[in-house]
Amino acid sequence: MEAVRQVDGRAIPFGAKNVDTDVIIPAHWLKTITREGLGRGAFETLRKDPDNLFDSAEYAGSPILIAGDNFGCGSSREHAAWALLDLGIKAVIAPSFSDIFSGNAFKNGILTVVLPQDQVDRLLEVAKTDPVHIDLENQVVTTPFQDRFEFEIDPFRKHCLLNGLDEVGLTLARDTAISTYEQEARATLPWLAKGVETA
Amino acid sequence: MASKPRTLYEKIWDAHVVERRDDGTCLIYIDRHLVHEVTSPQAFEALRVSGRKVRRPDLTLAVPDHNLPTTARRDAAGQRIPISDPESAQQLAALERNAPEFGIRLIGDADAEQGIVHVVGPEQGFSLPGATIVCGDSHTACHGGLGALAFGIGTSEVEHVLATQTLLLKQSKTMEVRVEGQLGPGVTAKDVVLHICGVLGAAGGTGYVIEYTGSVIRDLSIEGRLTVSNMAIEHGARAGLIAPDEKTFAYVQGRPYAPKDADWDKAVAWWTSLATDPGAVYDKVVTIDAADIAPTVTWGTSPEDTVAITGTVPDPASFADPSKQEAARKSLDYMGLTPGQRMQDVEVQNVFIGSCTNSRIEDLRAAAAVLKGRTKAPNVKWAIVVPGSGLVKRQAEAEGLDKVFTQAGFEWREPGCSACLGMNPDKVPAGERCASTSNRNFVGRQGPGARTHLVSPAMAAAAAVTGKLADVRELA
Structure with a gap:
C-alpha cells in the first residue's frame, strides 16, 4: 500500500446520499479476476448523462470526492474501492460511510474523511471553483478561504496510512499469539476447532 | 464477584x-x-x-x-x-x-x-x-x-x-431491535425485516451489531430468523444476531459438519450460555409492535423505502429531510411511479423467487401454497424460482413443489444468486418491474433500468397470480 500524508486538489462536488456500491460499480464489472481497470465502470449509470461530473473537463483527475450520508452502502465488493482508485480518487469526504466500504477504502489507501453535514455542504460549495486540501497528519481539511475542518480518524488506520503498512504482514508477525489462541480453543471449544476435510 | x-x-x-x-x-x-x-x-x-x-x-x-x-x-x-x-x-x-x-x-x-x-x-x-x-x-x-x-x-x-x-x-456498538406481539395473517419474516428497514433507515444500524429479540423473533422458525438477519446490512448493521435456543439446536443437530457425540453436549452447553444476561445494556434499543407490520413492499430504490401493501406511493414532499425529498423524487422517476398511486395498482412483468434472503424450503412452500391451482397472470412475462441450493431443490421436488411452480407458469431453475444481482444471464429488462424476494432494490441491481419491488415469497406468488403487487391476504 502506498503511504498517504496529504491529498490536495480539486474535489468532485457529488453530494448524493445513500450512494450504494451498485452505483459505484455495477455488478457486471465484478467478473474480473484482477484489481485493475475498474475506473471505466465507476458510476457507469450516472456517466450515461453527458453532463455528469465525473467526465467533465472541470473535474478531470480530481483526487477527492465529496459525497452525502452513508456513502458506499450495500455490498462488500472491494471493487468499489478499486474503481475509485482507478478513477484517481485518493480521498472521499462525507458525513458518514458504510462500515464495510470505509474498511475496504482504508485497505487500498483511500482516505475516508467524516465531517458534519454543514461542513460537507461548505466544501461542496468551495469545490465548484477551488481546490480542497486534506492533511492526514494533522487531521484537518482546509480550503483557500480559511476554512479549517478537523476530523477524527482511528489511530491505527492513520498509522497504517501514513506509513503504507501491509496489514497481512503485520498480523502474520503475531503468529505466536494466534497459535496460542488456537491451542486454547482446541481445549475449550473443540467442535469449533474441527473443520472440514480439505482438498 | x-x-x-x-x-x-x-x-x-x-x-x-x-x-x-x-x-x-x-x-x-x-x-x-x-x-x-x-x-x-x-x-x-x-x-x-x-x-x-x-x-x-x-x-x-x-x-x-x-x-x-x-x-x-x-x-x-x-x-x-x-x-x-x-x-x-x-x-x-x-x-x-x-x-x-x-x-x-x-x-x-x-x-x-x-x-x-x-x-x-x-x-x-x-x-x-x-x-x-x-x-x-x-x-x-x-x-x-x-x-x-x-x-x-x-x-x-x-x-x-x-x-x-x-x-x-474494533468492537461495534450494540443495538437491540425488539419485536413484540403476534404477527397477523400473511405477515412473514420478510415483512418483519422490510418493516425494520423502514423504521431504522438504510444507515440506521451503521456502526452497530443488532440483536433481534422479542416474542416475534423467538416464534420465527430458524429459516425465518436467517431471513431477518440476512437483511441486517440493509439497515446498515454489519452483523445481526438472534440468540440460539432449542429450535436452533434442533436445526443444527445431525448436519454434516455439526458437532457430534461428546462435542455436541459441550457445544449445546456453551451455546445456551451465550444468551444476553439479564441487566446487560445495549447502546440503543428500538421497539417494534408486531401489530404495526403488514405485508410490506418497497416503492423506491433503497430498502428503507417500504410501505404496507395497502398503502400508496408517498409524496416526496412528505419527507422532513430535504435530501430524502430529493432522493425520493429520483427514486420515483426511476421507478416510474407517481405519488398517491395505490401499491396494489402497480403492475409487474417479472417475478423472482430466490436469493440468500428467501430461497429455502419454507420460502418455496409459502410461495407454492399461494400458487397451488393458480396460474400467473398474462402480463407476467417472466417468473422464475431459483432454489437456494441443490438440496433445497431436491427437497422441493420430493414434495412436488416444482410441479406447482411449473404449472403456475414459473421456470424451475438450478441454484445460485441469479436475478438478485444479475451477474449471470438472469436479468430484469430495462423499464420493467419485478416483484422480487431478494434483498436490494438499488438502481440497476437486477439489470440496467430494472425496477425492483422487494416482497416476501408469498407476496411474490400473489403478484404473479394477479399481475400486480397484491395483498396475499386477499388470495387466502
Whole structure:
C-alpha cells in the first residue's frame, strides 16, 4: 500500500446520499479476476448523462470526492474501492460511510474523511471553483478561504496510512499469539476447532 | 464477584479475542470462512504473489454461486455445458484452480450440495451458533440467525483471513431491535425485516451489531430468523444476531459438519450460555409492535423505502429531510411511479423467487401454497424460482413443489444468486418491474433500468397470480 500524508486538489462536488456500491460499480464489472481497470465502470449509470461530473473537463483527475450520508452502502465488493482508485480518487469526504466500504477504502489507501453535514455542504460549495486540501497528519481539511475542518480518524488506520503498512504482514508477525489462541480453543471449544476435510 | 452482565455479541466477541491493543482494536479469531468466485480471485492472487499459504484450509469452504447460470450445467453425458459469458467462466475456473491449490474443499457447480453460500453454510452445519463467520459478501449477516457473529468483508480482508485466520476489528456498538406481539395473517419474516428497514433507515444500524429479540423473533422458525438477519446490512448493521435456543439446536443437530457425540453436549452447553444476561445494556434499543407490520413492499430504490401493501406511493414532499425529498423524487422517476398511486395498482412483468434472503424450503412452500391451482397472470412475462441450493431443490421436488411452480407458469431453475444481482444471464429488462424476494432494490441491481419491488415469497406468488403487487391476504 502506498503511504498517504496529504491529498490536495480539486474535489468532485457529488453530494448524493445513500450512494450504494451498485452505483459505484455495477455488478457486471465484478467478473474480473484482477484489481485493475475498474475506473471505466465507476458510476457507469450516472456517466450515461453527458453532463455528469465525473467526465467533465472541470473535474478531470480530481483526487477527492465529496459525497452525502452513508456513502458506499450495500455490498462488500472491494471493487468499489478499486474503481475509485482507478478513477484517481485518493480521498472521499462525507458525513458518514458504510462500515464495510470505509474498511475496504482504508485497505487500498483511500482516505475516508467524516465531517458534519454543514461542513460537507461548505466544501461542496468551495469545490465548484477551488481546490480542497486534506492533511492526514494533522487531521484537518482546509480550503483557500480559511476554512479549517478537523476530523477524527482511528489511530491505527492513520498509522497504517501514513506509513503504507501491509496489514497481512503485520498480523502474520503475531503468529505466536494466534497459535496460542488456537491451542486454547482446541481445549475449550473443540467442535469449533474441527473443520472440514480439505482438498 | 459476579462479572458484568454481557450481551450475546459481547460474549461471542470475548471468546474470540486473540489479542487486544491499547487503542481497543482486537485481533479476532475467525472460525468459519466461506469463499465464492467473485470476491476471492484477487485475494488468492495476492497470496500467490507474496508466497503466503492459507493458515486453516479446514475452516474454509469454497462454493461458486454469483455467476453460475441457473440453466442446466451438465449435459446428458455428464459433460459440463460451457458458460457462455467468458468472464463468468473465467471466475469459476479461477475458484476451481485456487481451491485445490490452497487445499480448500470446493463444492462444485454441479454438486448436489452447491448453492448460495449463505444457504449452504447453515445447511451443511458449517455455520454454527457462537462462531465467527466471514465471507466476501455483505449478506453474510444471514448466519446471525443461528446466533453466529457473521459479517461481510472485502477482498483484502478475505486475503487477511486466508493468511492469518483472524481480522483486526474494533468492537461495534450494540443495538437491540425488539419485536413484540403476534404477527397477523400473511405477515412473514420478510415483512418483519422490510418493516425494520423502514423504521431504522438504510444507515440506521451503521456502526452497530443488532440483536433481534422479542416474542416475534423467538416464534420465527430458524429459516425465518436467517431471513431477518440476512437483511441486517440493509439497515446498515454489519452483523445481526438472534440468540440460539432449542429450535436452533434442533436445526443444527445431525448436519454434516455439526458437532457430534461428546462435542455436541459441550457445544449445546456453551451455546445456551451465550444468551444476553439479564441487566446487560445495549447502546440503543428500538421497539417494534408486531401489530404495526403488514405485508410490506418497497416503492423506491433503497430498502428503507417500504410501505404496507395497502398503502400508496408517498409524496416526496412528505419527507422532513430535504435530501430524502430529493432522493425520493429520483427514486420515483426511476421507478416510474407517481405519488398517491395505490401499491396494489402497480403492475409487474417479472417475478423472482430466490436469493440468500428467501430461497429455502419454507420460502418455496409459502410461495407454492399461494400458487397451488393458480396460474400467473398474462402480463407476467417472466417468473422464475431459483432454489437456494441443490438440496433445497431436491427437497422441493420430493414434495412436488416444482410441479406447482411449473404449472403456475414459473421456470424451475438450478441454484445460485441469479436475478438478485444479475451477474449471470438472469436479468430484469430495462423499464420493467419485478416483484422480487431478494434483498436490494438499488438502481440497476437486477439489470440496467430494472425496477425492483422487494416482497416476501408469498407476496411474490400473489403478484404473479394477479399481475400486480397484491395483498396475499386477499388470495387466502
